Amino acid sequence: xxxxxQSPRHEVTEMGQEVTLRCKPISGHNxxxxxxxxxxxxLELLIYFNNNVPIDDSGMPExxxxxxxxxxxxxxxKIQPSEPRDxxxxxxxxxxxxxxxxxxxxxxxxxxxT
Amino acid sequence: xxxxxxxxxxFNVPEGATVAFNCTxxxxxxxxxxxxxxxxxxxxxxxxxxxxxxxxDGRFTAQLNRASQYISLLIRDSKLSDSATYLCVVTSYNxxxxxxxxxxxxxxKx
Numbered sequence: 001x002x003x004x005x006q007s008p009r010h011e012v013t014e015m016g017q018e019v020t021l022r023c024k025p026i027s028g029h030n031x032x033x034x035x036x037x038x039x040x041x042x043l044e045l046l047i048y049f050n051n052n053v054p055i056d057d058s059g060m061p062e063x064x065x066x067x068x069x070x071x072x073x074x075x076x077x078k079i080q081p082s083e084p085r086d087x088x089x090x091x092x093x094x095x096x097x098x099x100x101x102x103x104x105x106x107x108x109x110x111x112x113x114t
Numbered sequence: 115x116x117x118x119x120x121x122x123x124x125f126n127v128p129e130g131a132t133v134a135f136n137c138t139x140x141x142x143x144x145x146x147x148x149x150x151x152x153x154x155x156x157x158x159x160x161x162x163x164x165x166x167x168x169x170x171d172g173r174f175t176a177q178l179n180r181a182s183q184y185i186s187l188l189i190r191d192s193k194l195s196d197s198a199t200y201l202c203v204v205t206s207y208n209x210x211x212x213x214x215x216x217x218x219x220x221x222x223k224x
Contacts, residue, residue, distance in 0.1 A: 033212065042216035043158070043201065056211060091157055095212075102148055103203070103212055105157035 002026070006092050006106035014114055018080040021109045024073055025094030033103065034067055034077050035091040043091070049075065050097055082113045117141060118204050120215035128223055131192050135218045137202030138184045147178055148203040149187050152217065158201055161187075192222045 005024040013019055025032050033048040047057040049069045057067070064083070069075040079086055089110050093103040120137045127133050139147075147164035162169065164176040164185050175188040185202055199217040 035214075043214040045211070045213065048211065101146075102160040102163065103150075103158075105159070108157050 004092055004094050004104055004106035006090075006109050008109060009107060010110045010112075012112045012114065013082055015083055016081045017113075018078065019082045019086075019111060019113075021077040021090050021092075021111070023075045023077070023092030023106060025075070025092070026104055027073070029094035029096055029104070030072070031095045031097050032069060032075050033093045033095075034075070035093065036088045037091060037108075038088045046077070079111075082111075084113045087111055087113050116216075117213045118202060118215040120202055120218050122216055122218060124219040124221055126221045126223060127192055129192060129194060131222075132188065132190050133192055133220065134186060134188045135200055135202075135220075136184050136186050137204075137215050138182075139202075139204040139213075140183070141204065141206065142180075142183060144183075144204045144206060146205040147176075147185050148205075149174075149176055149185075150201040150203055150214075152199045152201060154198075158214075161200070189220075192220075194222050194224065196220060197222045 007022045030051050034046040035043050037043045046059045047067045052069045067077045089108045091105050091108045093105045095101045095103045118139050149161040150158040151161045152158040162171050162176050164178050168177040173190045177186045199219050201217045202215040203212055205212045
């Protein structure tokens with residue numbers, strides 16, 4: 001049974017470039033979450049979707065960040081233009097909506113913006 | 115005040131020791147609670163859910179205190195392989211909006 005799949009695993013880009021991170025949730029899960037993790041700030045919730053609809057994007061740091069979920073099996077997180085302070089590990093996670101349903105995380109994308 | 119707070123540690127304990135972590139949360143309407151484990155440069159993975167009556171899984175015991183708004187994790191007979199960061203997670207109704215604590219770093223030494 002495939003888990004949450006993220007790509008790429010590593011991304012190194014120059015400041016000002018567009019970055020697109022991809023996520024395929026576990027089949028049958030109807031909630032999808034994007035998190036960012038840094039040493040300073042820990043694991044921060046950026047946005048989550050329920051049945052492909054964005055529910056809460058209050059964690060998205062700036063307008064440079066955008067996320068989409070065009071269907072139940074795919075989501076993207078885009079940063080345009082990227083900045084060095086965006087360097088972090090970005091995790092996608094999915095779960096079933098409902099009490100006591102845990103999150104399943106992908107391996108993460110390690111982003112470095114130079 | 116952060117929504118979910120943990121002592122960052124680090125906790126350095128010898129093998130065989132018992133160690134306990136606490137995690138406090140600010141939203142009294144929180145519904146579900148979990149402990150996750152994260153190894154260095156890896157994704158967080160579910161360790162155990164936390165039930166109202168408390169629950170045990172081998173050497174691990176989780177407890178919830180709604181009145182004081184904290185959850186705890188007790189590890190008995192700690193092993194070298196228990197070395198990791200332990201994250202508590204608190205969720206609102208219907209499992210949306212899962213909030214993570216900053217994590218507590220544990221190192222178990224020979």
